[in-house]
Amino acid sequence: MIGYKGHKNREYKHLRYKTGETYELTDEKLKSYGFGYHFCKNFLDVNDYYNFEDDSIVIYEVETLGQIRIIREDNLYSTDKMIVLREIPRSEWEKLSDGLYKIGTGLENNEKR
Numbered sequence: 001m002i003g004y005k006g007h008k009n010r011e012y013k014h015l016r017y018k019t020g021e022t023y024e025l026t027d028e029k030l031k032s033y034g035f036g037y038h039f040c041k042n043f044l045d046v047n048d049y050y051n052f053e054d055d056s057i058v059i060y061e062v063e064t065l066g067q068i069r070i071i072r073e074d075n076l077y078s079t080d081k082m083i084v085l086r087e088i089p090r091s092e093w094e095k096l097s098d099g100l101y102k103i104g105t106g107l108e109n110n111e112k113r
Contacts, residue, residue, distance in 0.1 A: 001068060003039035003077065004088075005060045006050035017060055017084045024066065024081040035069055036078030037062075043088075043096040045075035052093065052101055059093070061085045 010016055017023070025036060039062055040046050050057045066081030093101045 001041070001064045002085075003041055003062050003064060003079075003082075004043045004046050005037065005039045005062050005082075005084075006046040007058055007060070008050065008054070009056050010058050019060075019084050019086050022065065022081065022083045035071065036067075036080045037082050038071065038076060038078050039064070039082070040075050041077065042075065043093075044098070044100060047101075048075060059088045061088055 005017075007017065015023075023037060038049075040049075043059070046052075046059055050059075062082045062084055064077075064079040064082050066079050069078045070076075071078050088096065
């Protein structure tokens, strides 16, 4: 499954994601990471957790390679294994959000989803 993973300042708990690398958690580590690597299936859902207007936010396109757990039924999932496919440049955010995110102006009508 392809998903989208947001981060502030490109790292989380001293982990810095790199394009092309695979990340895997053991059962023991899953507990400390809140049941795995969190991601959203839909690009725009990332804004529910990371404000797109914050310039320090980066969004990665990831592919899950392991088990998938539902964290929030409407939009948040986790996995124990994933590969980071790429960091999505801000220039693509408008297209991926079906035009709801505009570079320099944020979400349409300044609303978070």
